[in-house]
Amino acid sequence: MTLQYALELIGTFVFAISGALAVREKEHDMFGAGFTGFITAIGGGTLRDILLDSYPLVWIGDIHFLYAILTGILAAFIFPNLLSRLRKTFFLFDTLGIGFFTVLGVEKALSLGVRPEIAAIMGMFTAVMGGVIRDTLTNEIPILFRKEIYASACLAGAVIYLVLDHLETDRNYNLLISMSVIISIRLIAMKYKLSLPTLD
């Protein structure tokens, strides 16, 4: 539990950094960069909890998440060049983050009593909707719609979690396996530049 909580805070911190850095080549000022980092970090979980009527929202009920975000934004302000050079490392952290938050999102949805099909969608939303909102606000077509095997990796991992959960797999094994699926799909797709077909 304490490990999970620490990982949630670290994941939020990482998402805030990547959100703030995402607008570097845009015309955003520092406030805009911070705002974008904030939205990226809270967006997915917030949308999930609003859809499921689960209040208070995580970052409103527990102030540590706000501090994790502010620390991430501050890091992006102080070390923008260093952090941008670490793009590959960051991509790895980001991938770990989406794997982790997908599975947590599934678990939270299940704990609120929804059906597994809905929980799978909520898991994916948790991981990817922060980025979708970020891209929409910065006037981009959200990246998940076009380039990467990204949200579909989350959905696949969520389904695997649910199947293993249905088979009463031990939770720790299940977390490990379904997160690994998400992370592997994304890393492999990135390495070999795999993408889904378009609708033609």
Added chain:
Amino acid sequence: MTLQYALELIGTFVFAISGALAVREKEHDMFGAGFTGFITAIGGGTLRDILLDSYPLVWIGDIHFLYAILTGILAAFIFPNLLSRLRKTFFLFDTLGIGFFTVLGVEKALSLGVRPEIAAIMGMFTAVMGGVIRDTLTNEIPILFRKEIYASACLAGAVIYLVLDHLETDRNYNLLISMSVIISIRLIAMKYKLSLPTLD
């Protein structure tokens, strides 16, 4: 009631198809198309229910809606060319759909105890906000803001429903009349290329 429920599922199915096909000429992959179909189908009702604090959301409380959406997305994946050639038929179905969902949205809002003015807005939101969210995510200026007499037709139909309801018209007649108003306005506007003036 059973007829109404069947129509709701069919309408959701149609909206999912048109949402998935809407991104055909964009750079969206299949996942992006499916996601867009999903958002288009649930967007309006979801926004209405969040604004009115009505939980669980329809598609979360009743899994049949999700299956209607997935079937629509699958149809768009399997028969994209066929369905795109049926554009005119689809426009008709879409128009029937917005007429139907407008009136249902008004009724749901009234049943939750809001004033008729608010119910009219909620009826229009139910029918059109899925498309607005879709257009925003795909980086378009929402079509309802610029080209078609579309949302204003919904608003007109919603007002007529409320007036007839106030006059204690039989519900079935009222549904028929107010839906016909929406459908007729949109079809006539489309046929004669009518549009509202701009603000100059």
Added chain:
Amino acid sequence: MTLQYALELIGTFVFAISGALAVREKEHDMFGAGFTGFITAIGGGTLRDILLDSYPLVWIGDIHFLYAILTGILAAFIFPNLLSRLRKTFFLFDTLGIGFFTVLGVEKALSLGVRPEIAAIMGMFTAVMGGVIRDTLTNEIPILFRKEIYASACLAGAVIYLVLDHLETDRNYNLLISMSVIISIRLIAMKYKLSLPTLD
């Protein structure tokens, strides 16, 4: 209390006008302009109340807000040229409005029991998110991300309100001081074309 209520209605009216006029040079028809005015006027408070689970939403629970908005939209329809020429006056009103709504948003959030850090964010959201949603729907990069010292002024004023509140300053003095801070920062930044640095 009555003065505050009157100011809320006037502020809503002003936001609706500026929202409707914001799309004048776009391809929006009258309906699109009205819709944009509506969203601009309700967006910030609506987002705040959804995030805080505070229902009914202000404009749904009290119909006078809807009438204030409709009056504003109507004014924009009837006097578009006159109101556009009054741009400077409007900028002043808009600035007064964001100062006022920031502080009201902070107070409402505090009254719902959240921590001051969250209340500061909610105050800023109340004042600026209507404009962010408006810009996103009209396919612009939200202005607050790039040009003006605007949202950061709200955040500064919110923090000052909270500090003075913590020091048990009389509420009326506090309102006056923190609103003045927001208004002064924005007017000074505009006059001297000050802007925040970008992230480089």
